[in-house]
C-alpha cells in the first residue's frame with residue numbers, strides 16, 4: 001500500500017533482493033505511470049489506484065502491453081487487497097489519514113502488518129491495537145524510531161506489548177534530527193519555503209513527512225505513535241535531538257541500562273528487519289562506519305521554536321480525540337503550506353486553534369474519529385481561506 005511513494009519504493013527495492021516473497025497486489029493514489037513500471041517488474045495479480053482516472057489510464061496501458069493485471073479503484077478496493085486471503089504481509093505506507101482504512105482492514109483480517117503509516121495510530125491507536133489483539137494480527141513498526149525501539153526490546157516484549165512493562169522497560173527515548181531548521185532563528189522560520197522545508201538533512205522522504213520533520217510535528221506524531229504501539233504513558237516517552245540520525249532511538253531499563261539501535265539513515269533497514277522478523281535478511285543499505293561518522297550529539301528539543309512538538313505531547317496527554325484533531329489540522333495546514341497558501345509558522349497556529357475549539361470527548365469510536373477528523377479539516381480549511389496571501393512574511 002503506497003507502492004509509488006518513498007517507503008513503497010524502498011520496500012520494492014528490498015523485495016528485489018528477496019525472491020522468496022512475491023508481490024500479490026500493489027496499491028497507490030494517482031501515479032499510474034510509476035505503477036505501470038512496477039507492474040512490468042513485479043507482476044502483481046491486482047493493482048489498485050485510489051484515483052479513478054489513474055486507474056482507467058493504468059488499465060488501458062496494461063491492456064496495450066498485454067499485461068494480465070486486474071485493476072481496481074477507490075478505498076474499498078484498497079481495503080480488499082489489504083485483507084485478501086492470498087496476502088500474508090501488508091506494507092501500510094499510504095501517507096496520511098488516507099492510509100487508515102486499508103491499514104485497519106489488514107489488521108482486522110489478521111495479517112502481519114508492516115506499519116509505516118503513523119497517522120493510523122495517531123488517529124485510532126486504541127482501536128487499532130485492540131483490533132490487532134482481537135484478530136491475532138502482528139503489527140511491526142516501520143517508522144525508523146519505533147522499529148529501533150522494537151529491536152531494543154526482548155522477544156517477549158516484541159511479541160506482545162503487555163510484556164513491555166514486565167520486561168523492566170522504564171522509558172523509551174525517541175531521537176529527532178531537528179530537521180532542516182534545527183538552528184534557524186524565529187525570524188528565519190517566518191519566511192522559509194516549502195523547498196527548504198522538504199530538504200531534510202539526513203533522510204529522503206515524501207513531502208508531507210518532510211514538512212512534519214521540519215516543524216517537529218513528525219516527532220510529535222511519533223510520540224503519540226510510541227504510546228499506542230508500546231502501551232506506554234506519555235511520561236515514559238522522551239524526545240532527544242540527535243542531528244546525525246545514526247542512533248535511531250533507545251530503550252532505558254530499570255537497572256540503568258540503555259539499549260540503542262544504530263544504522264545508516266536508510267529506510268530499507270527497518271523494512272528488511274520487519275519483512276524478515278524474527279530472522280534477518282540483507283537490505284541493500286550501506287553498513288555503518290562509526291570511525292568515519294560525524295560525532296554523535298544529543299540535546300534537549302526547543303519547544304518554543306518548535307511548538308508542534310509541544311502541541312502533540314499535550315494532545316497525547318489529553319487523550320480522547322485530541323490526537324485526531326491534531327493530525328487532521330496538521331494535514332490540512334501542511335498541504336496549505338506546500339501550496340504556498342500559508343507560512344511555516346502558521347502550521348502550529350492552525351493546529352492550536354483547532355485543538356482549542358473542537359471538543360475531544362471520550363470514549364473514542366470509529367464513527368466519532370471520522371466525524372472529529374471531518375470537523376477539524378473543515379475548521380483548518382476555513383482558517384486558511386481567511387489568510388491574506390503573503391501576510392505571513
Ligand SMILES: NC(=O)C1=CN([C@@H]2O[C@H](COP(=O)(O)OP(=O)(O)OC[C@H]3O[C@@H](n4cnc5c(N)ncnc54)[C@H](OP(=O)(O)O)[C@@H]3O)[C@@H](O)[C@H]2O)C=CC1
Nearest residue numbers: 002004005006007028029030031050095098116117205206
Ligand atoms: N518516507 C519515509 O522515510 C518515512 C515515512 N513514514 C510514513 O510512511 C507513510 C508514507 O510516507 P512516504 O512514503 O514518505 O510518502 P510519499 O508521499 O512518498 O508516498 C505516499 C504514498 O501514498 C499514496 N497515496 C497518497 N494518497 C493516497 C490515497 N488517497 N489513496 C491511496 N494512496 C495514496 C501515494 O500514491 P501516489 O503517489 O500514486 O498518488 C504514494 O504511494 C507516511 O505515513 C509517513 O509518515 C514513516 C517513516 C519514514
Ligand SMILES: CC(=O)[C@@H](O)[C@H](O)COP(=O)(O)O
Nearest residue numbers: 143144176177178179213218
Ligand atoms: C525515517 C523516519 O523514520 C523519519 O520519521 C525520520 O525519522 C524523520 O526524522 P526527524 O523527524 O527526526 O527529522
Ligand SMILES: [Mn+2]
Nearest residue numbers: 143144145222
Ligand atoms: Mn520516524
